[in-house]
Amino acid sequence: MKIHGPTVRVGLLAVVVLGVAFAAVNSLKDVSAIKSQVALGTRANCEAYKGLPLAWGKAKHAGMVKINGGEFQLGSERGYADERPLQFTRIDSFWIDRTEVTNAQFAAFVAATNYVTDAEKSGGSAIFKTPEVTDGKVAEGSWWHLIKEANWRHPEGADSDIAGHEHEPVVDVSYADALAYAHWLGRELPTEAQWEYAAKGGRSNEQSDHSLRDAKGNPLANFWQGLFPFSNNDEDGFPGRAPAGCFAANPYGLHDMVGNVWEWTSDVYSERRGETANLSDQLTAIPARGTAALRVIKGGSYLCSADYCVRARASSRQPQESDLPASHLGFRTISKN
Numbered sequence: 001m002k003i004h005g006p007t008v009r010v011g012l013l014a015v016v017v018l019g020v021a022f023a024a025v026n027s028l029k030d031v032s033a034i035k036s037q038v039a040l041g042t043r044a045n046c047e048a049y050k051g052l053p054l055a056w057g058k059a060k061h062a063g064m065v066k067i068n069g070g071e072f073q074l075g076s077e078r079g080y081a082d083e084r085p086l087q088f089t090r091i092d093s094f095w096i097d098r099t100e101v102t103n104a105q106f107a108a109f110v111a112a113t114n115y116v117t118d119a120e121k122s123g124g125s126a127i128f129k130t131p132e133v134t135d136g137k138v139a140e141g142s143w144w145h146l147i148k149e150a151n152w153r154h155p156e157g158a159d160s161d162i163a164g165h166e167h168e169p170v171v172d173v174s175y176a177d178a179l180a181y182a183h184w185l186g187r188e189l190p191t192e193a194q195w196e197y198a199a200k201g202g203r204s205n206e207q208s209d210h211s212l213r214d215a216k217g218n219p220l221a222n223f224w225q226g227l228f229p230f231s232n233n234d235e236d237g238f239p240g241r242a243p244a245g246c247f248a249a250n251p252y253g254l255h256d257m258v259g260n261v262w263e264w265t266s267d268v269y270s271e272r273r274g275e276t277a278n279l280s281d282q283l284t285a286i287p288a289r290g291t292a293a294l295r296v297i298k299g300g301s302y303l304c305s306a307d308y309c310v311r312a313r314a315s316s317r318q319p320q321e322s323d324l325p326a327s328h329l330g331f332r333t334i335s336k337n
Contacts, residue, residue, distance in 0.1 A: 018197060019132065020070050022079070023092075023195075026260060027161060027190075035198070037046055037053070037063075037098060038053060038245075040099070040244070040246075040249070041131075041247065041249055041255065042246070043237060043246055045245070046243040046245045048081075048248035049167045049243060049244065050104060050106070050121050050167060050327060051102035051104025051105065051167040051168075051244070052105060052284050053098070053105075056105070059288070059334070060186075061095050061194065061335060062263040063094060063099070064097055064252060065095065065096060065098050065252060065253045066092060066093065066094075067091075067094055067197070067198050067260065068093050068099075068303050069090070069091050069092045069094075070090075070091060070108075071090050071091070072196075072197050072202075073087070073090065073204075073205060074087040074088075074089040074184060074193055074196060074197075075332065076209060077205075078205060078209055078315070079209065079313060079315055080316065080317075081271075081311075081317065082271050082272070082317060083315050083317060085199030089197070090337070091194060093191075095335040095336075096195075096198050096334045096335075097332035097334075098249075098253060098255060099109075099169075099244035099255045099259070100169035100170075100244055100260065100330045101169065101170055101211040101330060101331055101332055102166065102168065102170060102244050102252070102333065103152070103162045103168055103170045104167065105170070105181075106152060106164075106170040106173070106181060107166070109180075109184050111187075113179075113180075113184060115174070115181075115184075117149035117151055117173055117174065117325070118173075118176060118177055118323060118325060119152065119173070119174070120151045120153075123148040123151055123206070124146045124150065125147060125150040125151060125171075125172040125324075125325040125326060125327060126144050126145070126324060126325065126326040126327065127144070127145050127147045127155075127156055127326075128143055128144060128229075128303060128326045128328060129143055129144075129145055129219075130143065130229060131143045131230075133230075138213070138229075139173075143159060143324075145230045145335075149192035150172055150259050150327065151172050151175055151325070152170050152171065152172045152177075152325075155171055155314060156327060159326060168241050168244065169244055169330035170330055170331075171261055171328065171330050172325040172326065172327060174324065174325045175189075175295050175320075175323070176251055176322050178264045178331040179266075181331075181333070182221075182333040186216075186332055186334065186335070187333075187334060188333065189195065189265060189331060189333060190334045191267055192267075192296045192334075194197070194334055195263065195265050195298050195299075196298065197251055198257065198321070199250065199257035199290055199298070199314035200315075201250040201251035201252040201254070201313045202252065203251065205315060208314040208315070209313040209314060209315055212215070212259065214260070218332070219245060221236070221247050221260065221312060222238050222242040222246065222259040222269075222302045223234050223236065223259045223300065223302060223305065224302060224303055225305070227305075227307065228303070228305040228309070229303075238302065240302060240318075241260060241261060241328075242260055242276070244256060247259075250306070251314050257314065258299050258300060258301070258303065258313060258314060259300055259301065259302060260302055261302070261328070261330040262298065262300065262320070262326075262328055262329045263297060263298040263299050263316070263329075263330060263331050263332055264295060264297055264330075264331040265295065265297065265298055267295065267296040268295060268296070269295060269296045269317075269319035271322075277297040292321045292322065292323055293308060293321075293322045294319050294320065294321060295319070295320055295322045296319065296327060297317070297319075298316070299314075299315055300313065301329070312319060
């Protein structure tokens, strides 16, 4: 008995030590996966990307970047009226996807859960099409069409497909669809403040709301070059959506925080900036189809141009019906721990 007692205690201690060691190994694997990200930031790298981060399905934070908390100026005095007033805002540390969620990632979610998106259930998504000119005039918004066959599998309608485009951002997803994906991974959608803090990357408003071109005039993001909505010169190499991560990352290591596709946030939209900016937990319940609550979307898209929708900036914001998917709207997720 004297021997058995200590043996049991040693055995329990061994189990505890092994458990701690196992957890530590898993943690190290997670950290290792984050540090060894897929190479992105150039046309060649993004086109070679298959759309799934390293350690996808194995590491909790696969494809994510850790953002350390701090204070920043939420909003801007340089843009539209709904970007004001400026607010000094405190943000706790969090993880955020390095790129927009890709078709490959969303396909993995659907395969695992048999999830059916709102566009597939209700039949339709808002799709951009170059408008026709009638009597020298074009009606505002006439470039948007509700296409019943359009959904995440067929982004522009029945004649389109995501085959070969697995590395592009998933689009034609509603707020509820994006939230369902996030919850599947134990994550959430970012608040507007979290998203903007990450997009600004520690820079001032003047620095983060910089020109979309470098000193030599080369595009720094995927946006519309030319006269919108008629002629896109494709100087950035992409007439529509680009694969995730084709352009250089911001100071926090995040790609496509401006341009390419708009991104859902969890905040309810208000014309006066900041009234809902810090709401989070109460906004995470999946809404019913048809509520049409307006949510804040961020970052602009490939349809933003110098003469229309000057919103491909970190501070910019726009309302979007939560139950209205669109071909220029995607998302990324966050994790608080």
